[in-house]
Each structure stands twice: as C-alpha cells, then as structure tokens.
Amino acid sequence: MAAQVPTEGLKDLKVSEPANQPNGSNGKPATNGDEEEHGDDSEDEAEDAAAAPAEGAAKKKKKRKPKKKKKNPSAQSDPPRVPVKQLFANKPFPAGQEVEYLNDNAYRTTNEEKRHLDNLNSEFLQDYREAAEVHRQVRSYAQKNLVKPGKTFIEIAEGIEDSVRALVGHQGLEEGDALKAGMGFPVGLSRNEIAAHYNPNSGNKMVLEQNDVLKVDIGVHVNGRIVDSAFTVAFEPKYDPLLQAVKEATEAGVREAGIDARVGEIGGIIQETMESFEVEIDGQTYPVKSIRNLTGHNILPYSIHGTKAVPIVKSNDQTKMEEGDVFAIETFGSTGNGYVRDDLECSHYAKVGDARHADLRLSSAKSLLNVINKNFGTLPFCRRFLDRLGQEKYLLGLNSLVNSGIVEAYPPLVDKKGSYTAQFEHTILIRPTVKEVISRGDDY
Numbered sequence: 290m291a292a293q294v295p296t297e298g299l300k301d302l303k304v305s306e307p308a309n310q311p312n313g314s315n316g317k318p319a320t321n322g323d324e325e326e327h328g329d330d331s332e333d334e335a336e337d338a339a340a341a342p343a344e345g346a347a348k349k350k351k352k353r354k355p356k357k358k359k360k361n362p363s364a365q366s367d368p369p370r371v372p373v374k375q376l377f378a379n380k381p382f383p384a385g386q387e388v389e390y391l392n393d394n395a396y397r398t399t400n401e402e403k404r405h406l407d408n409l410n411s412e413f414l415q416d417y418r419e420a421a422e423v424h425r426q427v428r429s430y431a432q433k434n435l436v437k438p439g440k441t442f443i444e445i446a447e448g449i450e451d452s453v454r455a456l457v458g459h460q461g462l463e464e465g466d467a468l469k470a471g472m473g474f475p476v477g478l479s480r481n482e483i484a485a486h487y488n489p490n491s492g493n494k495m496v497l498e499q500n501d502v503l504k505v506d507i508g509v510h511v512n513g514r515i516v517d518s519a520f521t522v523a524f525e526p527k528y529d530p531l532l533q534a535v536k537e538a539t540e541a542g543v544r545e546a547g548i549d550a551r552v553g554e555i556g557g558i559i560q561e562t563m564e565s566f567e568v569e570i571d572g573q574t575y576p577v578k579s580i581r582n583l584t585g586h587n588i589l590p591y592s593i594h595g596t597k598a599v600p601i602v603k604s605n606d607q608t609k610m611e612e613g614d615v616f617a618i619e620t621f622g623s624t625g626n627g628y629v630r631d632d633l634e635c636s637h638y639a640k641v642g643d644a645r646h647a648d649l650r651l652s653s654a655k656s657l658l659n660v661i662n663k664n665f666g667t668l669p670f671c672r673r674f675l676d677r678l679g680q681e682k683y684l685l686g687l688n689s690l691v692n693s694g695i696v697e698a699y700p701p702l703v704d705k706k707g708s709y710t711a712q713f714e715h716t717i718l719i720r721p722t723v724k725e726v727i728s729r730g731d732d733y
C-alpha cells in the first residue's frame with residue numbers, strides 16, 4: 290500500500306552509507322513440487338510425476354497415498370490451496386535475499402552481540418518468512434493464470450485473496466481469525482492512471498483489457514507481520530520502458546536502504562534512476578516521472594503505515610533508517626503529472642491506531658466498529674471483506690466512523706486522465722546483522 294506525502298511536505302537532507310548490492314540467497318517458491326517429491330518420498334511419487342503434470346499429480350497423490358507414509362503434500366496446487374506450513378512441514382521457510390551491510394556497518398554481519406540480537410528475533414523472522422513465501426506463491430499463480438485480459442477485477446481480487454487465506458491457513462470468517470494471519474490489506478488492482486488503492490467493490494463489472502497497465506499490490510500478514518509487495522503487469526510491449534524505469538528505481542531504493550541511511554537522499558537516488566527513462570506510447574514520447582506525493586513507508590506490527598516515509602523524489606528529510614526497522618520500498622512512475630489526487634469510489638479503509646474514543650450515537654456505527662475491532666484491528670480492510678462477514682447496509686455507519694476520525698478512508702489515488710502509472714515494491718527487514726529483502730522472488 291502506498292503512503293501519501295503529508296501536506297506540510299518533507300524536511301531536510303543528507304545521507305550516510307548506502308548498503309550495497311548483494312549476493313544473497315533468494316527465497317525460492319516451492320510452487321513446482323516435482324523435484325522435492327522425489328527427494329522426500331520416492332516410490333509411487335515418481336510414477337505420479339511421470340504420468341501427470343503438476344496439478345494432476347497433487348490430486349492423484351491424495352487418493353493413492355497411504356496415510357502414515359506422508360501427511361504433507363510437497364507441491365502447491367493450482368489455484369494455490371495448500372498451506373505453506375504443510376509444504377515446509379519440517380523445514381524452515383526460505384530466507385529472503387540477505388544483503389551484508391557495508392563500511393561502518395560491515396562489522397555487524399559477524400558481530401556476536403548483533404547475532405545474539407538477531408537470534409532473539411527468530412519468531413519475528415519466521416512469521417515474516419512465512420508471509421513472504423505465501424506472497425511469492427500467490428503472485429506466481431496470479432502472474433501465470435489470473436491477471437489476464439478478459440478477467441474481471443472481482444475475479445482477480447477474489448482469486449488472490451482466497452489464495453492468500455488458504456496458504457496462511459486462516460479463512461478469517463470467525464472472529465479474530467483474520468488477525469492471526471491473512472490479508473495484510475485489500476489487494477490493490479489499480480490500472481492505468483490509477484496508481485494505488487483501487488479494489489473492486491461488490492457489483493463492480495470492470496474487465497482487464499489488453500491495453501491496460503495494472504499494478505498488483507498484495508499484503509500478506511502472519512501474526513501482524515505484514516509483507517507489502519507490488520508488481521506491474523502490461524500485455525503490450527510498448528509499456529516495457531515504463532515498467533523497467535520503475536523496477537530499476539525500486540531496486541535503487543532497496544540497494545540504498547540500510548542502517549543509518551537517510552530517507553531524503555534515498556528519494557533523490559530513486560528519482561534520478563526513474564527519470565533517466567522515457568517511454569514512447571502510440572507515437573508520443575513521455576518522460577517517466579516519479580509520483581512526488583507518494584512514498585514508501587515503514588511497517589509496524591498490524592500497522593501498514595508507520596511513522597517514517599521513504600520519498601521517491603529528492604528531499605531534505607534527514608530521517609534515518611535504524612536497526613529493527615521494517616520498510617516497504619515502493620516507487621511509482623508516471624507518464625502524467627507525477628502527482629496523484631483522490632478520485633473514484635473508495636474501497637480501502639483502516640481503523641486509526643490512536644483514535645480517541647468518540648461517542649458514537651449511530652448504533653450501526655457502533656456495531657460496525659465492533660466488527661472491525663474483532664476482525665481487522667488496525668489492518669486495512671475493504672468493503673468486500675465486510676460483505677463476506679455477512680455485514681449489510683453498513684455504508685452509513687462506515688461513513689460515520691470515517692467522519693468521527695476513528696476509521697480512515699484510503700480512496701484510489703489517480704494521476705492525469707489518460708496517463709499510465711507503474712509500481713514495484715519490496716519489503717525489507719533492517720536486521721541487526723544483515724538487510725533482508727524478505728519479498729524477493731525470482732520474478733522481481
């Protein structure tokens with residue numbers, strides 16, 4: 290999810306050490322289980338794998354398997370429905386890309402005290418790695434089978450959301466269940482000039498088209514540890530330079546992030562990378578602009594937007610990244626104004642963390658707040674999430690909660706009509722010993 294620049298603007302600038310590019314390990318999604326199958330349990334598995342490709346193999350296996358031999362499937366299904374906890378039954382979840390700190394912070398990689406601190410955080414890390422593995426497996430499915438011209442936005446949104454819930458093993462239909470693990474925020478499906486926060490409300494009839502540029506922003510959380518990571522899909526090669534500009538800008542941000550790095554300077558490097566590109570679309574050439582009022586952000590438990598922003602244009606913001614921080618590094622490029630405004634029907638909402646207790650006169654607002662507290666806490670939700678819990682006619686109550694400052698509305702953020710915008714985003718953990726790009730996959 291994108292954060293917006295507060296109206297007062299940003300402060301002052303200066304940087305220190307950029308952490309530099311990696312040779313870290315990539316988290317490898319176990320989406321295609323054939324190899325593992327032979328590894329952990331050979332005999333009749335080999336026959337299955339030979340006889341039937343991917344999906345069929347998983348189904349057949351279920352029927353044939355003698356129970357005691359193997360309780361856990363090792364291949365993901367299509368659509369993905371096997372919880373990753375089962376896929377990694379006796380194994381740790383894969384690490385993200387681990388990048389060593391440089392210069393003044395290089396000592397951290399081997400330092401005893403820092404390693405000890407890191408070990409104290411093992412639960413945090415396991416939760417984060419599980420959420421990231423779910424993210425990789427769901428987006429891999431989305432890229433292959435779901436985000437295609439002709440699909441409705443509702444089909445794409447539900448396809449992603451249902452997969453996330455299955456893979457974390459929490460459907461989120463009973464009170465409190467969605468707080469254990471599930472959607473970290475509603476999936477963003479923002480096309481063309483819409484840069485962020487679009488999600489189809491019930492009844493939406495929109496269909497993805499061949500000429501569209503779609504930002505797919507997926508949040509997965511496990512115990513409140515939110516992985517926030519996004520990519521852009523286009524079906525026409527004319528958009529490639531736009532996508533490449535944004536991908537490289539995000540990589541620059543990921544590379545520069547690290548302990549003691551100043552966010553304002555990172556913004557400058559992101560902007561320089563982004564704006565070195567231009568793109569020709571239907572005979573007209575456009576400079577690619579960083580969208581200056583959108584930013585990356587730190588992430589806190591159950592809170593997608595922390596208190597620190599990572600601008601994507603040069604700024605004087607001196608805020609430092611620190612040990613223990615979690616950041617969503619996201620950049621947005623545009624062929625339009627490079628500036629977004631609120632527009633269109635709202636779908637995304639979140640309870641404000643430090644909202645004061647207001648006296649709610651409207652009983653529908655009171656009961657809706659109760660539903661929000663029990664199911665989402667401060668995690669963002671959308672109208673369809675309320676629908677699936679059986680809530681009806683809640684709009685008056687919802688608007689009343691927004692007007693009393695208890696719930697914040699996050700309407701779609703839109704650039705100039707007819708323009709195209711793209712986004713890439715990773716979540717990074719500023720661990721005591723290394724920087725871990727937790728959402729890294731072999732796709733982006």
Ligand SMILES: [Co+2]
Nearest residue numbers: 290291517617
């Ligand atoms: Co974000």
